[in-house]
Structures are given as structure tokens and as C-alpha cells.
Amino acid sequence: MPKAKLEHPPARRRTLSDPLAAALLPPLDESPVERETRLKREIDAKKVSDSIDEMLRQERNERKKSKPEVNVLLLGQSESGKSTTLKQFQLLHSPSAFSAERIAWRAVIYLNLVRSIRRILEALTPEADTLDDHDDGDFETASVIISSNGRPPSAILGGRVSNYETYRHRLEPLVDLEERLIRLLAAPDEDEATHLGPSRPMWEQYAALYNNENLAPPIRSASTTHNGRPAPTIMIPQKRQTPNSGNVRSSSVTYPPTYTNGASFKGKEIAVHTSTNWKKAFQLGSKSKSPKSAHTGEIEGWWEDPDDPVHTLNACAQTMQELWRDPQVRTCLDEKRLRLEESSGFYLDEIPRITAKKYIPTDADVLKARLKTMGVVEHTFSISSGTNRGVQWRIYDVGGARNQRQAWAPYFEDVNAIIFLAPISAFDQVLSEDPRVNRLEDSLLLWKSVVSNKLLSNVNIVLFLNKCDLLQAKLEAGVRLNHHMISYGDRPNDYDSVSKYFRNKFGVIHQSYTPNKERELYIHFTSVTDTRRTHTIISTVRDIIIKGNLRNMRLV
Numbered sequence: 406m407p408k409a410k411l412e413h414p415p416a417r418r419r420t421l422s423d424p425l426a427a428a429l430l431p432p433l434d435e436s437p438v439e440r441e442t443r444l445k446r447e448i449d450a451k452k453v454s455d456s457i458d459e460m461l462r463q464e465r466n467e468r469k470k471s472k473p474e475v476n477v478l479l480l481g482q483s484e485s486g487k488s489t490t491l492k493q494f495q496l497l498h499s500p501s502a503f504s505a506e507r508i509a510w511r512a513v514i515y516l517n518l519v520r521s522i523r524r525i526l527e528a529l530t531p532e533a534d535t536l537d538d539h540d541d542g543d544f545e546t547a548s549v550i551i552s553s554n555g556r557p558p559s560a561i562l563g564g565r566v567s568n569y570e571t572y573r574h575r576l577e578p579l580v581d582l583e584e585r586l587i588r589l590l591a592a593p594d595e596d597e598a599t600h601l602g603p604s605r606p607m608w609e610q611y612a613a614l615y616n617n618e619n620l621a622p623p624i625r626s627a628s629t630t631h632n633g634r635p636a637p638t639i640m641i642p643q644k645r646q647t648p649n650s651g652n653v654r655s656s657s658v659t660y661p662p663t664y665t666n667g668a669s670f671k672g673k674e675i676a677v678h679t680s681t682n683w684k685k686a687f688q689l690g691s692k693s694k695s696p697k698s699a700h701t702g703e704i705e706g707w708w709e710d711p712d713d714p715v716h717t718l719n720a721c722a723q724t725m726q727e728l729w730r731d732p733q734v735r736t737c738l739d740e741k742r743l744r745l746e747e748s749s750g751f752y753l754d755e756i757p758r759i760t761a762k763k764y765i766p767t768d769a770d771v772l773k774a775r776l777k778t779m780g781v782v783e784h785t786f787s788i789s790s791g792t793n794r795g796v797q798w799r800i801y802d803v804g805g806a807r808n809q810r811q812a813w814a815p816y817f818e819d820v821n822a823i824i825f826l827a828p829i830s831a832f833d834q835v836l837s838e839d840p841r842v843n844r845l846e847d848s849l850l851l852w853k854s855v856v857s858n859k860l861l862s863n864v865n866i867v868l869f870l871n872k873c874d875l876l877q878a879k880l881e882a883g884v885r886l887n888h889h890m891i892s893y894g895d896r897p898n899d900y901d902s903v904s905k906y907f908r909n910k911f912g913v914i915h916q917s918y919t920p921n922k923e924r925e926l927y928i929h930f931t932s933v934t935d936t937r938r939t940h941t942i943i944s945t946v947r948d949i950i951i952k953g954n955l956r957n958m959r960l961v
């Protein structure tokens with residue numbers, strides 16, 4: 406029928422390049438009855454199609470029920486133990502990857518050890534007569550103040566460590582070594598990383614999320630990932646000597662320090678690029694391109710490279726050992742209330758093992774290694790057995806220093822659970838980044854800002870009251886909580902009473918400030934360097950998070 410033909414010409418033309426549409430087009434000579442039958446068929450087909458869609462949707466939901474994704478954010482102040490907790494997750498769920506990376510941690514461990522030695526020498530420096538009260542016991546922040554009270558250095562030295570000059574002289578190679586290690590760990594274009602300076606773009610976007618001063622509005626770091634989140638960068642704590650000055654300085658250029666003067670030191674950190682980069686950067690004597698063991702896949706043979714840092718350490722091992730064991734040195738450190746054994750990256754009791762030529766870090770060594778996080782590090786894993794089988798976990802480890810907290814906010818949006826770490830041993834310490842602020846006070850304020858945050862009101866929160874081992878040791882050494890926290894009053898200064906007091910304090914803050922009164926708070930006393938106990942706690946926490954997550958999704 407010519408008329409009918411005229412009704413369809415455009416469609417006909419379009420179908421030339423669209424065979425499927427052509428097949429679906431009604432015939433040109435379709436009668437009214439045929440049309441009615443076709444429409445009915447189409448309605449029936451649509452019903453079938455809709456029911457298939459619904460079935461698929463239900464299947465997807467079922468899949469989600471049995472294989473949910475969980476995003477966990479580790480929060481807490483700097484040195485609270487977040488990265489250590491992340492390492493424990495890795496050790497538990499990706500043991501072979503963790504093991505493969507052990508060798509790269511050698512550089513960090515060496516640097517931690519060298520810095521401990523330098524810390525001791527700084528404290529013994531003749532001019533270093535007194536300690537800043539605020540800095541006691543805090544490796545990262547402890548500073549030595551020049552205050553010879555008019556006495557000549559030799560007079561002070563005479564009454565203190567008689568071998569000081571010998572130690573200083575024999576350990577001088579460590580000054581260069583420290584610089585070398587930092588250079589090895591930092592990327593060649595370190596400048597960019599050391600100046601992860603404020604630029605603005607995410608400010609406006611996230612400023613509204615913040616409701617108090619502890620969570621400053623975000624500033625995007627110099628490098629960001631594809632999704633606009635800050636790229637992970639790692640900072641190595643570093644002190645820079647500022648001769649004849651007691652000021653805090655922040656340049657990373659003028660290094661190394663010398664041990665010979667008694668100037669005041671303050672925390673200074675240099676940045677190292679992403680974890681991958683720093684691990685690659687430390688190729689254990691890149692000249693020799695050390696071969697990998699066929700058996701373990703680990704690099705070996707570095708000890709044959711004369712440039713490897715182990716040789717300097719090995720040569721200084723005996724003197725380091727003598728220094729650390731010298732009773733005069735210990736007395737001097739005690740007087741200055743320098744509890745190095747509480748410091749991060751403490752390896753002084755293990756000098757012969759750590760400085761051995763064929764030293765490979767153990768899991769425990771890696772857990773103790775201190776590398777300050779800057780930005781955010783992400784780790785994913787799935788669990789291959791048990792009730793949480795197949796669950797995709799994504800753990801975010803953030804930098805906890807005050808200038809790092811702006812990077813937290815973007816992660817609040819799709820987080821399912823937070824593990825908040827509060828190092829309760831730190832009641833007598835101050836923040837590296839601000840020596841006027843007590844660490845515990847900072848933790849409490851930070852805790853309050855997290856639990857009261859409305860964006861996080863449906864997020865499960867697990868609290869790790871961490872560094873319990875150090876708390877116990879500190880209390881046993883006679884440090885009194887009520888000297889630092891008047892509200893503790895005259896309660897007993899033992900571990901049980903103090904730890905319960907802290908649990909109550911953090912618990913009450915949650916109760917008072919949470920916008921979601923239904924939310925349960927799970928509190929654990931932890932020492933996250935203790936692998937066995939931490940793995941048990943992690944398993945419990947995993948189950949809590951999964952259950953809470955399913956509840957929030959209204960799937961149970």
C-alpha cells in the first residue's frame with residue numbers, strides 16, 4: 406500500500422544501519438487486528454523483561470549480602486599506632502606480600518636505630534644540661550636546650566659521661582649514614598614531596614564537613630590520586646640542628662647535623678614519596694643489583710656491596726652497644742627523663758642482631774619500624790575463609806599529625822567503620838607538632854570531634870586504647886597520672902585503675918556527643934605491636950564491623 410509506505414520512509418531509511426531496529430519494526434502492511442496482537446505481545450514481553458530485571462536486582466542484593474564491601478578508616482593522632490595496625494592487617498591477610506616487603510624496611514629500621522643513637526648523643530652533649538619539661542620522654546619532640554648555667558662544658562661533662570668524647574668520635578660515621586639513608590629513602594625529586602604545600606581545590610568542597618578546630622578544612626596535597634584523594638606520601642621524622650639557636654626550623658636542605666654542639670633541636674621531618682617509591686628507592690646497594698633468592702624471592706647478597714649502609718652500622722655496632730649499656734649514660738638519660746625504650750622505632754636492645762651483615766628484618770621488627778604517614782595509604786584484601794569469606798576490605802591509613810588531618814574528610818563519605826586509636830600511654834607527652842599540647846588531651850579532643858561528626862553518625866566505631874604495654878611500664882616506673890591529669894585525683898596509680906579510668910572517659914564522651922544514640926561503641930585495650938593479641942582483636946573487630954555494616958544496610 407503506497408500510503409502506508411509513505412508513513413514509514415524515514416524509519417525505513419534509519420534501519421539500513423540498524424538491523425535490530427529493522428527487525429523490530431512493525432510490518433508496513435500491518436492490519437488493525439495484527440497491530441492489536443503485536444501490542445499485546447509487546448506488553449507481555451515487557452512484563453517478562455521487568456520480572457527478569459527484578460530477579461537480577463534481587464540476585465545482586467543477595468550477592469551484596471554474602472559478599473559486602475567494607476571500607477575501614479584508621480584514625481588517631483600521630484604515633485597512635487594506625488600504620489602499625491594496618492601492618493597487622495597486612496600480616497594477617499596478606500602474609501606473603503608482607504614478608505616480601507620486609508627487606509625494604511631495613512632502611513627505616515637502620516634510620517630509626519641511628520636516630521636513637523643520635524638522640525642519646527644529643528642528650529649527653531655537654532651543653533645539653535637541661536630538658537624542656539614539655540618534651541620529656543618523647544623521642545619525636547624531645548629537645549635539648551643549651552643551658553650550661555655559666556659552667557664550662559668540661560665541668561658538666563666531667564660529672565656525667567666520661568667516655569662521651571670517645572663515643573662521639575667513634576660514632577661520627579653515623580652522621581653521614583643518617584644523611585645517606587634519608588637520601589636513599591627520599592625520592593630524587595624530594596623537593597616536591599617535602600613541600601606538600603597547601604593548594605586549594607577541595608577546600609570549598611569539604612569545608613562544610615568540619616565542625617571543629619581539630620579537623621581543619623582540607624587542603625589538597627601536591628599530588629593526588631585519580632579520584633581526587635590525596636596520594637600517599639610518607640614522612641621520616643628528622644631533626645635538624647640549628648647551631649646557636651633554640652628555634653624550630655623547617656627546612657630540609659641543611660643536613661646532616663653534627664654532634665658537637667649543644668644547640669636546641671626540634672622535630673623536623675622530610676617527606677618520602679609513596680610507599681612503593683621508598684621501598685624501591687632502597688634497593689640495597691643499587692650498584693650491585695643484588696640478586697633475588699630463588700627460594701624466598703627476597704633480595705640477597707647486599708652485604709657484598711661495599712656501599713651498603715650495613716657496613717657502617719656493623720663497624721659502629723660495638724660502640725653503639727657500649728654507649729647504650731654504659732651506666733653513666735643510663736643515669737644521664739634517667740636524669741633527663743628520656744625514656745628511649747618507649748620511643749618509636751626502638752631497637753637499642755638488639756644492636757648486634759640489627760647490625761649483622763646479613764640482617765633481614767623480622768615481622769616484629771617491621772611492626773616496630775617508625776615511618777610517619779603523610780596523606781593516605783590504602784590497603785585492600787579479601788578473606789578467603791570463615792564467615793567473612795569473599796568480603797572485600799579496603800583499609801585507609803591516614804597521617805595523624807595536625808597538618809595531616811585535612812586529608813581525612815574525603816574518606817568520611819563512604820566509610821563503613823572507623824578504628825580510632827588513642828595511645829593512652831601518652832598522658833605525660835606532648836605533640837611533636839605543637840609542644841604546648843598534651844597528647845592525651847589532643848586524643849580526647851579528636852575523639853570528641855569524630856564521635857560527634859554527623860556525617861559519621863551511622864558509621865561503626867571501634868576504639869583502640871593503644872600502647873597499653875607502654876602504659877603499664879610507665880606506671881610501674883612510677884610516673885603518676887594525676888601529675889598530668891588533675892581530674893584523676895588520688896585514685897590508685899596502677900594499670901587496672903588507670904586503664905578503666907580511660908575507658909570510662911572515652912566512653913562518656915561518645916555517649917554525650919554521638920548524634921546516634923543507638924550506636925554501640927566497642928572498646929579494646931591494645932598493644933598493636935603484639936601480633937598474637939592484635940590478630941585476635943582484629944578477628945573480633947572484623948565480625949563486629951561486618952554485622953554493623955549489614956545492620957546499617959538493613960540486610961539483616
Ligand SMILES: Nc1nc2c(ncn2[C@@H]2O[C@H](COP(=O)(O)OP(=O)(O)OP(=O)(O)O)[C@@H](O)[C@H]2O)c(=O)[nH]1
Nearest residue numbers: 484485486487488489749750773778805872932933
Ligand atoms: N610499644 C608499643 N609501640 C607501639 C604500639 N603501637 C604503635 N607502636 C609504635 O609506635 C610508633 C608509631 O606508630 P605508627 O603506627 O607509625 O603511628 P601512626 O598513628 O601511623 O602515626 P602517623 O603516621 O604519624 O599518623 C611505631 O614505631 C610503632 O611500632 C604499641 O601498642 N606498643
Ligand SMILES: [Mg+2]
Nearest residue numbers: 487488777778
Ligand atoms: Mg602512620
